[in-house]
Amino acid sequence: MYPCSNPELVAAVSDAGGLGIVQPVSLTFVHGHDFREGLRLIRRLTPKPIGMNALIEQSSRIYHDRMVKWVEIALEEGIRFFVTSLGNPRWVAERVHAVGGIVYHDVTERKWALKGRDSGVDGLIGVNNRAGGHAGPFSAERLLQEVGDLGLPVVCAGGIGEEHEFAAALRLGYAGAQLGTRFIATTECRASSAYKDAILEADEEDIVLTERITGVPVAVIRTPYIEKMGLRAGAIARWMLRGHRRKHWMRAIYALRSALQLKRASLDETGTRDYWQAGKSVRSISTIEPAGAIVRRFAKAAVEA
Numbered sequence: 001m002y003p004c005s006n007p008e009l010v011a012a013v014s015d016a017g018g019l020g021i022v023q024p025v026s027l028t029f030v031h032g033h034d035f036r037e038g039l040r041l042i043r044r045l046t047p048k049p050i051g052m053n054a055l056i057e058q059s060s061r062i063y064h065d066r067m068v069k070w071v072e073i074a075l076e077e078g079i080r081f082f083v084t085s086l087g088n089p090r091w092v093a094e095r096v097h098a099v100g101g102i103v104y105h106d107v108t109e110r111k112w113a114l115k116g117r118d119s120g121v122d123g124l125i126g127v128n129n130r131a132g133g134h135a136g137p138f139s140a141e142r143l144l145q146e147v148g149d150l151g152l153p154v155v156c157a158g159g160i161g162e163e164h165e166f167a168a169a170l171r172l173g174y175a176g177a178q179l180g181t182r183f184i185a186t187t188e189c190r191a192s193s194a195y196k197d198a199i200l201e202a203d204e205e206d207i208v209l210t211e212r213i214t215g216v217p218v219a220v221i222r223t224p225y226i227e228k229m230g231l232r233a234g235a236i237a238r239w240m241l242r243g244h245r246r247k248h249w250m251r252a253i254y255a256l257r258s259a260l261q262l263k264r265a266s267l268d269e270t271g272t273r274d275y276w277q278a279g280k281s282v283r284s285i286s287t288i289e290p291a292g293a294i295v296r297r298f299a300k301a302a303v304e305a
């Protein structure tokens with residue numbers, strides 16, 4: 001999760017038997033680690049496997065080249081599980097398969113699942129309409145109907161805050177779950193206590209989609225700040241996003257601006273710049289706990305499901 005996954009959180013999830021996922025921009029830009037050193041720090045905290053998120057949107061050449069280097073470093077440091085989001089995952093799949101690794105691809109609709117399958121990914125992560133971050137249009141049930149017949153395992157992302165919701169996803173036919181919001185409300189997450197408290201206090205009606213962060217809808221907690229900013233992109237941004245060439249510029253501008261805004265908001269203890277991403281799973285999150293305790297509870301529920 002950008003900006004919420006710090007090394008201690010990733011390590012705690014993996015150490016308890018989950019698969020903690022490193023987000024490279026979060027590790028370097030937000031939490032201040034050199035990428036390779038950050039991976040080695042996690043390795044010192046746990047010997048268990050971790051994964052890496054490769055957000056592969058082609059908005060800028062510089063970003064793409066940096067991502068290629070991050071994937072190479074991750075492979076050199078022994079990472080063998082990758083989650084790709086946005087973009088075409090083919091280059092990641094080819095590179096990772098060459099060393100025996102595995103790639104799962106985030107999808108919100110069948111057309112992206114087909115693209116992922118044709119690019120050679122090993123599994124899909126179905127991001128549904130209850131997810132934090134870039135939520136999809138479909139419920140968990142409907143999304144599994146859309147993408148469940150492609151011969152790939154499908155992981156459920158969105159709306160899972162408690163173990164009974166995880167067990168229900170497994171019973172539906174999902175192969176596992178990808179959690180974001182639940183892991184922000186943990187003792188290891190370095191997000192501000194104002195952000196964590198907002199997750200504990202929010203109910204699902206408090207989650208709204210705003211275009212103002214990245215140009216496409218992102219799920220955030222409705223706060224006075226969000227209400228003041230409005231939920232739609234401005235007129236100029238909308239015009240830019242409509243043009244075939246212009247839209248890449250606009251996305252690059254958004255990416256830079258949102259990286260700064262989200263970093264500031266996640267660490268700011270005053271709670272005045274509260275751009276807090278979260279999904280509807282806030283409904284069932286009521287305590288700040290160690291990440292390992294959550295993973296162990298979920299594992300127990302999976303055995304019983």
Ligand SMILES: Cc1cc2nc3c(=O)[nH]c(=O)nc-3n(C[C@H](O)[C@H](O)[C@H](O)COP(=O)(O)O)c2cc1C
Nearest residue numbers: 001002085131132133157158159179180181277279
């Ligand atoms: C604060 C936050 C940041 C996120 N950042 C990313 C990201 O950088 N890359 C990505 O692929 N997904 C990102 N996501 C989406 C999560 O990987 C996951 O799909 C989603 O959180 C699942 O929904 P949940 O929050 O209800 O558990 C983010 C989610 C949150 C809440």
